[in-house]
Amino acid sequence: MTETLETRFASEMGRLLGPDFPSEIGLAVSGGGDSMAMLALAHGWARVFGIRLWVVTIDHGLRADSASEAEMVARECALLGHSHAILRWHWSGQGNVMDAARRARLRLIDGWRGRLVHVAMAHTRDDLAETFLMRLARGAGVDGLAAMKSARRIVPEAGGTAEPRQAGWPPEVPAPGSAFTLIRPCLGMGREELRHYNRTLKVPWVDDPTNADPDYERARIRAALPAVAEAGIDVAALADAANRLGRAREALKRRASEAAERISSAPTSQGVPTGELHFDRDSFAALDRETQARLLVGALRWVAGGDYKPRAAPLEALLDRLLSGGGGTLAGCEAGCDRSALWVAREPAAVKGLSAAAGALWDGRWRLSGSAAEGLEVRALGEEGWQQVPEKPADVPPHRRARALPALWDGDRLVASVHLGVGPGHDVEILPRRGANRFADFLLSD
Incomplete structure (x- = not known):
């Protein structure tokens, strides 16, 4: 019936x-x-x-x-x-x-x-x-x-x-x-x-x-x-x-999430997340191509906050360059590798000129606030901020990536950069992507 x-x-x-x-x-x-x-x-x-x-x-x-x-x-x-x-x-x-x-x-x-x-x-x-x-x-x-x-x-x-x-x-x-x-x-x-x-x-x-x-x-x-x-x-x-195909998608997402649990990390500087993602280089290379691509797509969206995946051709080209020891930029991110890790970071050019009032959201993810922050502006650290801090902590990202980190400014004067350990008296909050605090969970969230 x-x-x-x-x-x-x-x-x-x-x-x-x-x-x-x-x-x-x-x-x-x-x-x-x-x-x-x-x-x-x-x-x-x-x-x-x-x-x-x-x-x-x-x-x-x-x-x-x-x-x-x-x-x-x-x-x-x-x-x-x-x-x-x-x-x-x-x-x-x-x-x-x-x-x-x-x-x-x-x-x-x-x-x-x-x-x-x-x-x-x-x-x-x-x-x-x-x-x-x-x-x-x-x-x-x-x-x-x-x-x-x-x-x-x-x-x-x-x-x-x-x-x-x-x-x-x-x-x-x-x-x-x-x-x-x-x-x-x-x-x-x-x-x-x-x-x-x-x-x-x-x-x-x-x-x-x-x-x-x-x-x-x-x-x-x-x-x-x-x-x-x-x-x-x-x-x-x-x-x-x-x-x-929906069932297949869920299985592939879970496999990528499980791989992320094993081989990904979120580095910090001065105890504060930098917003970057790192993958153990050898472990990443040992994964199947589909999982590698999913981890790379997820990392680009996690770091830059993109709603959509990049097109297949430039994504596959970037993945090939990373696996051969190179790097490149895509979807507002820079990706590269060193001896032990593949990394994905915010591209400094993508946030150049982007500003917000202290306490407001900057770059879709960062919020800087506190009593010392009132009346100040949040912008990228940039070359100007990097030059204003003579002594850099050992755990700060390299110069070319650190320029995309958030900082507090009073006009042209750098007031604070928690990642460089200068300017105490303010709080830095990094908001989750799609409600997920961990990258492995983010891969399951779409």
Whole structure:
């Protein structure tokens, strides 16, 4: 006997949230067919299990009808008896609009969610298939082709600030930097069966016209899927392949993390981490190529804070140079080797001119504060700071790498550099990457 969508939804929510269900969760609902079906399914499920729903719609402002679509969601939520908020975002016009919208969506949801620790989105099996083909066309490897996770831990950007609370929003602001879990209970469901559910229950929804606009890559892939299915490769087969690659990705990540536990270290100067990563050179060389590449990618992102992995060709070229005793720069980092270690450090040129007020976040990771720091500026040590400290401690990084370390300045005068042991009276904090204090944990965090 075929299970109903309601039964499948309840089963998936139990798997994602159980065994101790929260008393309330959030739903991100755009107004499209998938998310409106999720809202209807969640409404029935929440009534059975006594769970409160909070709903949010992000109006990206990219189409003339987006505001009215958000209001349609608000009316449906009012009819169902659920609190609803509309958060608006305006694109700056810089960079890739889809990537900027995705980042903004997560940031706005985090600012809205308050005490909620679970927020659901309505990605479907069709989304898995389309993403698989899009990334296949770009030559992606295992990580790119692997399915999105049904549950993903989201760590807010370091140094972010909470949105001002508004009436009708979930109460209570979480502790700064606290994570939440993004869940996708509809990943095993097809887009058409969700729309059939909407039509049967007379659930309103809107079709985003960009979904059929050939100017968008996903729309082109979506239009090509019927022809692919005729060749015997349907949405279910593509989604299954993505899910299997997802399992492979997790195994490879764990292997890299275990290697990092054995062979990586985070050096310090004057007892304070320098932000660099070192690998035992011989142990690194003995690893398989895939694990070497994962450790290098992870180190570049750990040190520089990049959200995305560098492209395969320059990464492989840098890895070849390191294994042959050379080095180079990539993704805001400098990498090299000495007799016993491979190292990855912040590239001084990447932080030249970057400044922040004392107490604010500098370079996405460093915070310098204290009574002696008030009214001062945080900048890289640079050549000027290096020259102002005649006697350097023995454990400081070499000159070319030390120039990227954080320091306190009063105009052109170096006030303090904890790594060089000058200027007491201030505190230096190095923030974790993606909520992970250890590199080995960071490799598992994506």
